[in-house]
Amino acid sequence: MTEPNGLLVIIRHAPYASNLLREGLDTALVAAAFGQPVDLLFLGQGIMALLHEQGNGAPGQKASRPTMDMLEMYDIERLWTSQEALQALELEPSQLLGSVEVLEAKRLPDFLKSYSQILNF
Amino acid sequence: MEYGLLVMGAPYTSPAPHSALRFAHTLLARGHQIGGVFFYHEGVHNASALMAPPQDELNLHKAWVELHNAHQVPLDVCIAAALRRGIMSEAEAKRHGKASFNLEAPFELTGLGQLLTLQQRCDRLITFA
Amino acid sequence: MSTTEIYRYLDLDENIGLDPEGYLVDQSQWSESVAELLAADESMVLSENHWEIIRVVRDFYQRYEMAPAMRPLVKATKNALGAEKGTSIYLMSLFPGSPPKRVARLAGLPKPTNCL
Amino acid sequence: MLHILTKAPDSDAAQQMLQAVGENDAIILTEAGVQAALHSEWGGFQLHSARIFLLAEDVTAWGLDDAVASQALTAVDIDGFIALTEQHVQTVTWY
Numbered sequence: 072m073t074e075p076n077g078l079l080v081i082i083r084h085a086p087y088a089s090n091l092l093r094e095g096l097d098t099a100l101v102a103a104a105f106g107q108p109v110d111l112l113f114l115g116q117g118i119m120a121l122l123h124e125q126g127n128g129a130p131g132q133k134a135s136r137p138t139m140d141m142l143e144m145y146d147i148e149r150l151w152t153s154q155e156a157l158q159a160l161e162l163e164p165s166q167l168l169g170s171v172e173v174l175e176a177k178r179l180p181d182f183l184k185s186y187s188q189i190l191n192f
Numbered sequence: 193m194e195y196g197l198l199v200m201g202a203p204y205t206s207p208a209p210h211s212a213l214r215f216a217h218t219l220l221a222r223g224h225q226i227g228g229v230f231f232y233h234e235g236v237h238n239a240s241a242l243m244a245p246p247q248d249e250l251n252l253h254k255a256w257v258e259l260h261n262a263h264q265v266p267l268d269v270c271i272a273a274a275l276r277r278g279i280m281s282e283a284e285a286k287r288h289g290k291a292s293f294n295l296e297a298p299f300e301l302t303g304l305g306q307l308l309t310l311q312q313r314c315d316r317l318i319t320f321a
Numbered sequence: 322m323s324t325t326e327i328y329r330y331l332d333l334d335e336n337i338g339l340d341p342e343g344y345l346v347d348q349s350q351w352s353e354s355v356a357e358l359l360a361a362d363e364s365m366v367l368s369e370n371h372w373e374i375i376r377v378v379r380d381f382y383q384r385y386e387m388a389p390a391m392r393p394l395v396k397a398t399k400n401a402l403g404a405e406k407g408t409s410i411y412l413m414s415l416f417p418g419s420p421p422k423r424v425a426r427l428a429g430l431p432k433p434t435n436c437l
Numbered sequence: 438m439l440h441i442l443t444k445a446p447d448s449d450a451a452q453q454m455l456q457a458v459g460e461n462d463a464i465i466l467t468e469a470g471v472q473a474a475l476h477s478e479w480g481g482f483q484l485h486s487a488r489i490f491l492l493a494e495d496v497t498a499w500g501l502d503d504a505v506a507s508q509a510l511t512a513v514d515i516d517g518f519i520a521l522t523e524q525h526v527q528t529v530t531w532y
Contacts, residue, residue, distance in 0.1 A: 078308075081529075083453055094233050094273060097434070101304040104390040114456070115449045133386060141385035144393035155456055180459025183529070184438060188311055190198075191319060191529050192233075193523065200532075207468045208443070208532075214494070218515045272434050287341045289326025316522055319530035321443065 077108035079186035082117035086135040087128070092120055095192030096138050103145035110149040110186070111142070113171075114156045121152065121167040139168060153179055194225045196314035198307065200321035202234035203252040204245065209238050212320035213255050220263055227314045228266040229256070230307045231299075233321070236274040239267070239299040260298040268310075271301040331358055344426050351429025359427050367427070371415055377401045378428045388425040388433040438462045439525035442470040443532045446479040454531040455480050465513070465521055467492040474504040492518055 080099040084091035096111075103109045113121055120135055128134035142150070148170070155176035157164065164173055174182055183189060197216060201208025216226055231238050243253050259265050274295065275284060281301055285293035295301065311317045327338030327346050337355060338346040343362065345351060356375060360367045367375075381389050381397050389397060391409060399407020412420040421433050440458055442465070444450040451470070458464060464485060466473050471491050473479050481489055493512040496505050505512050513521070522528055 078311075083449065090276075091233065097272065098232075098304055098307065100390070102308050104392050105305060105308065106392070107308065114453045137384065137386040141387060141393070144381075144385070144389065144396050146392070146396070153456060156453075159452075176456055179456050180438075180462065183457055184459065184527075188317075189527060189529050190307075190311070191531065195522075211443075211467060214515055215519070218519055222516065222519055224519075289328065289341075316526070316528060318522060318528050319441075319532075321530055321532040 076187045077110060078102050078188045078190065079110050079112055079183065081112045081114060081189065081191045082120060083113075083115045084192065085116040085119035086125070087132060088116065091192045092117065092135055093133075093138070095190070096135070096142075098190055098192070099142075099147055100138075100145050103147050109145075109147050110151060111147060112182075113150065113152045115159070118152055118156055118160055118162065118167075121150065121171050122162075123166065123168050143170075151182070155179075193315040194227045194313070195219055196227050196310040196317040197229045198310075198317060198319045198321075199229060199231050199235035199238060200233040200319065202237045203240075203243060205234065205237075206321070208235070208320040209252050210250070213252070213259065215318065215320070216259055216265070226263065226265045228268055228306075228310050229259075230310055231267070231269045232273055232304075232307065234277075235321075236269050236277055236279045239269045239274065239279050240294045241296055242294045257298060267299045268302045268306050269295065269299050270304055270307070272304065274301060331355070331362060342426075342432060344432055345429045348429050348431070355429065356427050359429075363423075371427075373402055373406070374398060374412065374415060374420075374424055375428045378424045378430065382428070382430050388428070388430045389421060390433055391419075391421050394421050394424070439521050439528045440464045441528060441530040442466050442473075443468040443530065445469045446473040446476050446481065450531040451479075451481070454529075455484065457529070457531075458485055463488045463490065463521055463525060465490045465492060465518055467495050467518070471495045471499050471501055474501045474508065474510055477508055490517065490521065 080095055082092055082095045086092050099109045099111055125136040150171045151174055152171055153174045153176050197212055199209055199212045203209050219226060238252055238256060241253055245251055256267055260267055279295050280293050281295045282293045328341040329339050331337040331339050337350050340346055357367060377397050395407055395409050416423040425433055440454050440462060442451055442454050490511050490513045491505060493514045496502055496512050
């Protein structure tokens, strides 16, 4: 929540289930490449993209883990999820990539309002 | 006010393009401007000149072209999302060695940066998906 | 963006095909000597300074499965070769125009899609 | 902030939206979202009933005019939808 004028890209779809994760991340990468401050918020199935145990893509499909690892090279350093979203999938923070920050569910509305732009994937 | 529209639903798959068109016409009738419509994700299929719905159904491609012709609304299509899905202009078809193409003016292939510019420039960005 | 259609040949004897923008059609054909040929194709001679950056980009692709845009290219160069070389001015001097696109081509990688 | 929900009230999109809605936010239900009219127990109505609108054209198309009337829900036409986007600087679509 340090960039009140930044872009928040919300990711709500799992890797491999649709192309929304990839196309959402592409949007974040392009914004970051242009120098716009970007944070990512993972809700619902989107959290599946944060699992540190993710392996290679299914045959013929590109994996999403390398792109997740690449985010820091684009200076996208703040990845967020919510407590409620984690609980819904019965996941622990320890199962996620190290850099993920967990928001208390009731903070989510104010969190969204702290960004000047939001794109929802 | 100036509005930007982001369309991510495919024609005849999702109601999103219909909703977006209805929204666009009403916006203009209320005196607003539309800075651009950006087609992304499955929305890129709206740009296909080869769609041929039955005569008694709205031809969405034609409806977008008419919106452009009447109000000069830019119709921008994400090039990466479009090429993946087989939506391409004559120039891209040549570049990729394809025998045919299905995207023509007033639709324009453009980068994702155009979406971010639209969002920053317009007073409102409304997503239809 | 790569394509499976060959538009012209970099080296007909070795059957090395290029797409219309000069990128390798078959990435697995890349070798250091192919890189020299790709450079010669744009009237360029590769120095050790060029090679350092090509290796940075190949390592980047190996790890992230995507060729870098300018910003991450600067960062990756800084991480690998130090702050003096990790600047866009230095990269521009070696690869005038668009360093991300030109290095990706010489490194035998697909054109960076988010380069616009 | 204005939230647009285009999916049914039991969808992931609807659940995520409810987590994100704040005190002064408004909600407009469009497309499949209008089905919420059949679910008076939907969390959205419990939490934010005064600030929920349904897009009238979609309500009629889905055959839900009676449900909207009997629950005293607020339907707005597309002009009303646009008026909501005029009032709220930020709009997020949940789909």
